Amino acid sequence: MTGAVIEVEELRRDFVVRRSAGRLRRERHVVAAVDGVSFSVPGGQTVGYIGANGAGKSTTIKLLTGILVPTSGRVRVCGLDPVRQRRDLARRIGVVFGQRSALWWDLPLGDSFRILAAIHRLPAAAAHQRLEECVEILDMAAFLATPVRQLSLGQRMRGEVTAALLHSPELLVLDEPTIGLDVVTKQRLRSFLRTSQERYGTTVLLTTHDLPDIERLSDRILVLDRGRLVFDGDLAGLVARVGAERVLVVDLAQPGPALDDVPGTSLRSVEADGMRQQLAFRAQDTSAAAVVAAVTSRAELTDLTIREPHIEDVVQRLYVTSQRS
Amino acid sequence: MRLLPPPRTAAALVAAGFRRWATYRQAALAGAFTNTVFGVVKVSVLLGVAAAAGGSVAGYDRLELSTYTWLSQGLIGVVHVFGWTEVAERVRSGDIAIDLARPLDLQVAWLLQDLGRAAYATGVRFVVPLAVGALFFGLRVPGSVWTLPLFVVSTVLAVVVSFGCRLLVNLCAFWLLDVRGLVTFYVLTSTLLMGMIVPVPLFPTWLRVLAYATPFPAIVQAPVDVATERLSGLDALALVASQLGWAALVLVLGRIVLARATRRLVVQGG
Amino acid sequence: MASALTPYAAIVRSRVAAQATYRTSFAAEVAGQVFLTVVEFAEVYVIFTRVEAVGGFSYAEVALLFGLAATGFSLADLVVGQVEHVSRHVRDGSFDVFLLRPLSALAQLASSEFQLRRVGRLAQALVILVVALVVVDVQWTPARVLLAVLTPLLGAVVFGAIFVATAAVSFWLVEGQEAANAFTYGGNYLSSWPFDVFAVAVRSFFTFVVPTAFVAYVPTLGLLGRAESSGFASWVPWCTPLVAFLTCGVAALAWRTGVRHYVGTGS
Numbered sequence: 001m002t003g004a005v006i007e008v009e010e011l012r013r014d015f016v017v018r019r020s021a022g023r024l025r026r027e028r029h030v031v032a033a034v035d036g037v038s039f040s041v042p043g044g045q046t047v048g049y050i051g052a053n054g055a056g057k058s059t060t061i062k063l064l065t066g067i068l069v070p071t072s073g074r075v076r077v078c079g080l081d082p083v084r085q086r087r088d089l090a091r092r093i094g095v096v097f098g099q100r101s102a103l104w105w106d107l108p109l110g111d112s113f114r115i116l117a118a119i120h121r122l123p124a125a126a127a128h129q130r131l132e133e134c135v136e137i138l139d140m141a142a143f144l145a146t147p148v149r150q151l152s153l154g155q156r157m158r159g160e161v162t163a164a165l166l167h168s169p170e171l172l173v174l175d176e177p178t179i180g181l182d183v184v185t186k187q188r189l190r191s192f193l194r195t196s197q198e199r200y201g202t203t204v205l206l207t208t209h210d211l212p213d214i215e216r217l218s219d220r221i222l223v224l225d226r227g228r229l230v231f232d233g234d235l236a237g238l239v240a241r242v243g244a245e246r247v248l249v250v251d252l253a254q255p256g257p258a259l260d261d262v263p264g265t266s267l268r269s270v271e272a273d274g275m276r277q278q279l280a281f282r283a284q285d286t287s288a289a290a291v292v293a294a295v296t297s298r299a300e301l302t303d304l305t306i307r308e309p310h311i312e313d314v315v316q317r318l319y320v321t322s323q324r325s
Numbered sequence: 326m327r328l329l330p331p332p333r334t335a336a337a338l339v340a341a342g343f344r345r346w347a348t349y350r351q352a353a354l355a356g357a358f359t360n361t362v363f364g365v366v367k368v369s370v371l372l373g374v375a376a377a378a379g380g381s382v383a384g385y386d387r388l389e390l391s392t393y394t395w396l397s398q399g400l401i402g403v404v405h406v407f408g409w410t411e412v413a414e415r416v417r418s419g420d421i422a423i424d425l426a427r428p429l430d431l432q433v434a435w436l437l438q439d440l441g442r443a444a445y446a447t448g449v450r451f452v453v454p455l456a457v458g459a460l461f462f463g464l465r466v467p468g469s470v471w472t473l474p475l476f477v478v479s480t481v482l483a484v485v486v487s488f489g490c491r492l493l494v495n496l497c498a499f500w501l502l503d504v505r506g507l508v509t510f511y512v513l514t515s516t517l518l519m520g521m522i523v524p525v526p527l528f529p530t531w532l533r534v535l536a537y538a539t540p541f542p543a544i545v546q547a548p549v550d551v552a553t554e555r556l557s558g559l560d561a562l563a564l565v566a567s568q569l570g571w572a573a574l575v576l577v578l579g580r581i582v583l584a585r586a587t588r589r590l591v592v593q594g595g
Numbered sequence: 596m597a598s599a600l601t602p603y604a605a606i607v608r609s610r611v612a613a614q615a616t617y618r619t620s621f622a623a624e625v626a627g628q629v630f631l632t633v634v635e636f637a638e639v640y641v642i643f644t645r646v647e648a649v650g651g652f653s654y655a656e657v658a659l660l661f662g663l664a665a666t667g668f669s670l671a672d673l674v675v676g677q678v679e680h681v682s683r684h685v686r687d688g689s690f691d692v693f694l695l696r697p698l699s700a701l702a703q704l705a706s707s708e709f710q711l712r713r714v715g716r717l718a719q720a721l722v723i724l725v726v727a728l729v730v731v732d733v734q735w736t737p738a739r740v741l742l743a744v745l746t747p748l749l750g751a752v753v754f755g756a757i758f759v760a761t762a763a764v765s766f767w768l769v770e771g772q773e774a775a776n777a778f779t780y781g782g783n784y785l786s787s788w789p790f791d792v793f794a795v796a797v798r799s800f801f802t803f804v805v806p807t808a809f810v811a812y813v814p815t816l817g818l819l820g821r822a823e824s825s826g827f828a829s830w831v832p833w834c835t836p837l838v839a840f841l842t843c844g845v846a847a848l849a850w851r852t853g854v855r856h857y858v859g860t861g862s
Contacts, residue, residue: 067694069859083858090697102692104707106613118605119696351770362777365797366785370642370649373792377646506623513627513634522638529644 003079005171005203006041006064011073013059033059035227036073041220043170046197046204048218050211050315056227057207061175064205065095078170091120094164098176101156102163103148109159110144113166120167127166134162137192154185161189165196174206178213190216211312223318231318236283242317244309245280248291252277253300262294328430335437342441353446356402357453364398364454368462371523383526389553392465393524395458396549402450403443403480404487404544406516412495413504416586425587432579436488443484465553472554475561479548482568486543489575490515496579499586520546526555540571602698606706614711621712628715632665636723639787650789655731656819657788662724663811664786667750669717675755677708679779682765682772685857694858701759701850733818742817742832749835750786750810756842757782757805763846763853782807791825809838 013034018026034056041047051057062068063075066082066089075082078092096102103112117127135141138158143151151159157177164172174193178186194217197204206217214221214235221238223231231238247268250259255273264286268278281291288306295301329335346353371390375382385393401407412435415421424431458464467473494511498504516522518541525536525546536542547568550556556564615621639661643654652660681704684690693700728743761775768774786807790798802808816822817832 062691065695067691067858086694087697087699090695095695097691100689100692102695104609104613107609111609111612115602115605115609119602119698121602349770351768352773355768355771355774358774359777359781362781363784366781366788366793369792369794369797370788373649373788374642374646377649382645503617503620503623506620506627509624509627510630513630517634517637522634523641527645528641532641 003043004040004076005043005045005078006039006205007074007076008040008060008064009038009074011037011060011063011075012071013056013063013068014071032071032227034063034070037224037227037229039222039229039232041203041205043203044197044201046193046217046219047206048214048221049205049207049224050209050214050221051207051224052319054226055224057224058175060224061095061173061205061207065089065093065173091167092169093171093173094167094169095173096157096160096164096175096177098157098174098179101148101160103156103159105149106147108145108147109140109151109155112148112159112163116163116166122167126168130166130168131162134165134192137195138162138188154181157181157185158189161192165202168200169202171203171205174204174208176208177206178208178210186210186213193217211315223315225319238318239309239314240283242314243282243284244314244317245282246288246309247307248279248281248288248295249305249307250277250279250295250299250301251275251303253302256299259295259298262291262298265291328433330429330433330437334429338434338437339441339444342438343445344441345438346442346445350449353402353449354453357450360398360401360450361454361457364394364458367398368394368458383524384555385524385526388463388465389555390524391458391462392553393549395455395462395464396552397521397545398454398458399451400480400483400545400548401521402446404483405439405442405446405491406487406512406519406521406544408508408512409491410495410504410508412492413498413508416495416498421590425590432492432576432583435492436485436576439488440481440484443481467552467554469554469557472552472557472561475565476548476552479551479565479568482565482572483544483548485572486540486568486575489572489579490540490544492579493575493582496582496586499589515541515544518542519544520549524549540575543568543571603702603706606703607709610707610709611711624712625715628712629719632669632716632719632723635665635784635787636661650791652789652791655727656815658723658727659731659818660789660811660815661787662720662727663746663750663815664783664807665720666717666724666747667810668754668783668786669713669720670747670751671754671758673710673713673717674751675705675758676713676779677710678704678758678762679765679772679775680704680708681762682769685766685769690857694854700854731819734820739818742814746811746814746835749839752839753806753810753835753842754779754782756839756846757807759846760842760849763849766853766857778805782810786811806838806842809835 011034012032014030014032017029017031019029020026037056037060049057049060059068063070064077064082066086069083077089080089080092082089102116103109104115107115113127113131117124117131122130135144138161140155140158140162143155146155148156148159161174161177164174172193178189181189190213193204196202197217204217206213208214218235220234221231222229223238231241233241248265252275255275258267258270258274259277259279260267262279265279265281268280270277279291279295281288292304295304330338368391371382371385371394372387375385375387375390380386382390412421415424424434427434455464467476490511494504494508497507501507518525518536518539520536520542525533525542528536547564550564551561554561636658639654639657642649643657647653649657678701681690684693684704690700693703696703724747733739757778758775761778764775765772782801782805785793785797785801790801790808790812793801798808813822813827814832814835816825816827817829822829822832
């Protein structure tokens, strides 16, 4: 696939909020849920779209899928205007809302897929093949005949993702797809999305609170804060941007002095009489190789590990820095 | 467990019922609007009937037909004629177990909340159709000063009878998988027999006898008869006493059914 | 055309299959719908135990009005009556799901909330209509036969348009759905009676604004050959197709505006 699947320029969406001020008066406030956001997603990319509650993620998704009209700015998805060409767009994208169901709650899961195949006018053979594939990878054979209302959340979510992928969309939009799922189901869903993305080159836009989703799935991260895009890049870049620290944990062969003179690092802790020491450093000050070299020249090591910064901390720091600016 | 909760608890339950319904103000106004439009059709047809019958029918003159129409339309919301399945839904979902665990008499607690609901409905759904009726069609002004207080008593009793009947229908959810069909039959039968569609005195004899053998006329026809002074003096008091009788009957029946249902729930574990 | 209907047919089939699963409940609900029309007709029955005619219409003639209105209304109720649930979908946000599919949101709503039990209401209405047509005193001509056949169908179109137009209003008044009943169910109730009993304002409103006069009353005047004696030109009973067409136009416009409002406010 070539060209941008999503193109967004100076996108803005205002909401009017009425708040009661005093006993009778109501004040009218205009709040920008999305405030001048621009980005472009080329075909085949998987983009993690993250931000705190109320940052404007869901509003952006509604703007991209044609459920909401932008106040100003330009949106193109698959080359279409989402609001004006909503039905054409619906044929080419798949959407999963973690909180909302596209399935028929009183029908067996398999029947929902059959109706969706009819809705998208899929040729029987193509629909069958695609469905078989999803059923196998997501391990759904056991509950295809179960009414949706009786499914567990994990089972239902696997069904929702299949429902969104049945018509082989160019773009898959996932709004909190792993919310409330157990660890095993989360893992299974992530690897399925990864496989499907690799095999079909589907472009994926994913909003989530679950940062491991982003770590495992995303090529690129967009961070939204109070309606504004505050970061656009990859995870390494995000880490560098906020100056998050990596930590080198070394186990020494024998108790030694504190390694407090390694250039570009700060000593975090000394445990077990100096047998285990932790040195924190930032990517922009030094490299892991230089730190390891410096440590080995001072003491004999038996083991070493590097702890990557936790993505929660990274995003937290990003919010703090963006609030300061 | 005592039957009646202490006054403070009772007041809190009535207030809770009131507040729960007060959150749907737009819905209440929409309901009042619809009841009013239906009232216009109903009163026009009945006045057409009176005209064809030479000015009055079954003892109703034009003003009394108008008064009947607007009072009955106003009572729709107050006595809650149409589908109330709250208890049935709690039975179906199993939430009824939570209600049974509370240190309150269930039937009394529900009744008090229903009175709160009726109080709220009086403010919107009773007043609007009556005001429109008074303005455009005219209403009969009662001759006696006792009519208004007696009408209030009669209306409260009407709410209690209506509640008792609705509760009985809801409690069937303990035995039936699905009460929707039953609720439809109940709503249709009761609306006709309570005199909501046409005044009961206009019914042919067989239907009138049938109607008065049920508690339904006590829900609409009785308060309207009190207000229009079709019955006055001791006769009116007797009518209100008969409402009291029906109220006691349906409430006692409700207690028996509820006790059986509870035993069933405890034994079978829901 | 057939292929354009396939997705909706698939949805309707699935509804019917789900509803027919519990046979006893389904039978009870169909019976309830039959009984609904019976109770509605009880009003006509009770009134005609007291008088010979209302507004110049005999029992059989009022039964004909009732049959025409009820048949048109229950057909509309069966096909699109379920659009009144749009407010619920707007409230809980599930309307979004309709917008994310490559189908008309209106047709999706009508198909995915289809209630087969409503055939009970239609069947009972048809029984009353047929009996009334047999009993009533009409001098049958080919034109009048055509009018009698077309009227319930066009009545269904008019009522369907009223259902859609009033449902569209609930994009604005999300809690006020019940007000729509004044024009849908209320329109049906009103059409069962001769317009002669209503005040001029009421008559005008239900002729020119919500045109339920053309569902039963005006065509019945045509069938009885009483149009001119009731103050209408002889061609007026034949205006129902035009009225149906116009109300559909207004309904489509209202629905579109409603969806645009929804997409505009993101409620």
